[in-house]
Amino acid sequence: MTHRTITAILMASVLLLIAAAGCTATTDETNEPVAPADEAYARGLAEYEAGNYRVAEERFTEAYTHYKAAGDTDKALMARDGIFRASRTIIEYPFNRSTAEAALRESVPGITDAEIADWLDNRAQQLISENETLYYLDVAGNYLFAHPDEKQKQTASGVDFDYIGRFAWSENRPEHGPYVNPVRYAGVERFEIPHEALPSSGILKIWFPLPIETDSQQNVTVTNLSAPEFIAAGPFTTGEIGYVYYEIPVEAVNGDLVLTADIAFTSYEQIFEDIDPAKVGEYNTSDPEYLLYTRSERNIEITDAVREKAREIVGNETNPHLQAQMIYYHIIETYPYSLVPHLSLDTREPKVAESTYMFETDHGDCGTQSMLFAAFCRSLGIPARAIGGYQMIMAGTPGGHFWAEYYLPGYGWVPNDLTVAEAADWVVMPEEKRTAFKDYYAANLDSARLVIQKNVDAPMDPALPDDVVSYRVVRQFPAVVSDTADYDIELFCAGCFGISLENVD
Known part of the structure; x- marks a missing residue:
């Protein structure tokens, strides 16, 4: 599962928060004054529930601006997470009807108007926001996967x-297993957040992925973990999921934040x-x-x-x-x-x-x-x-x-x-x-x-807080939580992690 595309879109769409104009105070059902920030946040919740995700993001941003100006950090954090939630809901749907059609024509030579209409009307992944139908960012690539003859034309060369x-x-596969033909791998996991992308203060909570022991993956070693003084839990290389948990004060980081781990393991064919x-x-x-x-x-x-x-x-x-x-x-x-x-x-x-x-x-x-x-x-x-x-x-x-x-x-x-x-x-x-x-x-x-x-929903300890906007499906890249970052730092950081491995047998 790759997040390269998501990260590219994120850089263009949510790194800068929208500055919103103020509004006058109103009253609630009890005729008590309602602060502009609280009103904007309530409107954000209502718009999100109504499926108006872009408007919801604008209203949450308006609330965030007011809360920040008032010095209400708790509510500002709540509004910021509303921004992230609305943005993440819609960010993978960048195409309207005409741009989705253009993407299909560009990627699938010879596609007919009828084929485009059938795909967009009946098969393509859609999201409705503000009563407009939006289409998933890989609408053309998925058309090719669903039409193997077309896909094969484009992979006829270049695929070994x-x-x-x-x-x-x-021809030399063993007749009996289950665990055969061991291969020893060694390499480095590297996570690097540029200095300019770090928040100015606060604690960075980072769940850094590591290999785990399984029946088919044995003799796991993790050495030379960076910043051992900031390790709050782990490293864990047994159980359901492998990781090490950091709590790093931003003030302690000089320059870029770089975390690395030397890893090695023996993998068996099954x-x-x-x-x-x-x-x-x-x-x-x-x-x-x-x-x-x-x-x-x-x-x-x-x-x-x-x-x-x-x-x-x-x-x-x-x-x-x-x-x-x-x-x-x-x-x-x-x-x-x-x-x-x-x-x-x-x-x-x-x-x-x-x-x-x-x-x-x-x-x-x-x-x-x-x-x-x-x-x-x-x-x-x-x-x-x-x-x-x-x-x-x-x-x-x-x-x-x-x-x-x-x-x-x-x-x-x-x-x-x-x-x-x-x-x-x-x-x-x-x-x-x-x-x-x-x-x-x-x-x-x-x-x-x-x-x-070992499982998609494997729990970690400490767990990601329930109220944090974080990508919870997988832990193939680090989870990053910051209460002080004013942009979606975890999504940005998805493009900051990499693993290099080589066969050392």
């Missing part, structure tokens, strides 16, 4: 799929293709881990509609391994990959779970596909989760990614990667190779991985 398929098509369905054991349905991974969570939601669809997918099949395999193939054959507005989904109220969003709209990327897979499995009583971290399968360099796992008694956590599997549809190749590629990623996984979190 032999490299991508090096694990799935290997081979589960020899599972015998008859040897799958019985679940201990009272086990805490079983209960954790079969319940609804913030972004993996079990609804009646999801249960009904999952039963439809598996029919009369009762074996959990075969059920999970049927769900895997159903998703990669039925739900074309597409980028989605994660920022808006994470912020917008009322909250919609990512799995539910894909189920209802047919739109989903690696994270959303993995979460829907987990939701379908959980609805059938199969423990499942969405794994977050990085992959090096596509280009050799770490790229943010999600994949899935489901648990089978007697075998353990069985991986799959729905998105990498579906990538085989984006290029021209012999059908037998495409099938072999998809079959490999149904119950196996390459070793070109870095795991940060």
Whole structure:
């Protein structure tokens, strides 16, 4: 999951707060005077609830200006977070109808007016604000993902799929697993906030991601952590999620703020293709881990509609391994990959779970596909989760990614990667190779991985405060909280983090 595009838009649209003119005092229902700032904030809440996100942002900004002038820091913070919430809700929808049409014509040569109309009217991701229909920023790219023939024309050259398929098509793959072909990786995580982007005062609270120990990722080491005097918790490299938590006084930073960690780990290829369905054991349905991974969570939601669809997918099949395999193939054959507005989904109220969003709209990327897979499995009583971290399968360099796992008694956590599997549809190749590629990623996984979190909604301690506007879906990049920054510092900082890794075997 990449945030490069979000960061670019953020720099152009929310770094500068809008200066708003004052207004005269009014009265409330009790005929008591209402301060202009309080009135503006109340109007912001009302506009947001009405789906007028741009106007809501303006009203929150007006309130923020008044509160700041009055020296009311608590209410100023409340209004600032209202600005961030409204901005994040709409920031990924930059196109109106005419600019969305232009984007499609530019990116899809030969597209017809009828095809454009059908896509925008029936398939494209939309948001309505101020009674205007807006379109998701990758409206053209998602059209190509949904039309593989067009996508293949544009990827005919420049895609080295032999490299991508090096694990799935290997002639020397072990017949038995599950954990084979270890690869030792070492590298550096680096987070750098330019000095001019730092607030002038206050405490920066930073949750810095780290690798964790899993069955397939072992011998994790984290050394040379920067600023050890400001580490308030951690580092944690076991459990559900890896991170170290900092509290850094801005006054203690001279120049740019730079945090680094030297990391190393051994990653194993996972081979589960020899599972015998008859040897799958019985679940201990009272086990805490079983209960954790079969319940609804913030972004993996079990609804009646999801249960009904999952039963439809598996029919009369009762074996959990075969059920999970049927769900895997159903998703990669039925739900074309597409980028989605994660920022808006994470912020917008009322909250919609990512799995539910894909189920209802047919739109989903690696994270959303993995979460829907987990939701379908959980609805059938199969423990499942969405794994977050990085992959090096596509280009050799770490790229943010999600994949899935489901648990089978007697075998353990069985991986799959729905998105990498579906990538085989984006290029021209012999059908037998495409099938072999998809079959490999149904119950196996390459070793070109870095795991940060075992589940999308894995909790941290200390947790992100409930009232803070923060991107809560993943922890592939640092979470940053500041009560004194007057711009959305966390989104800006999404472009300030990177990981370099190399094979050191």
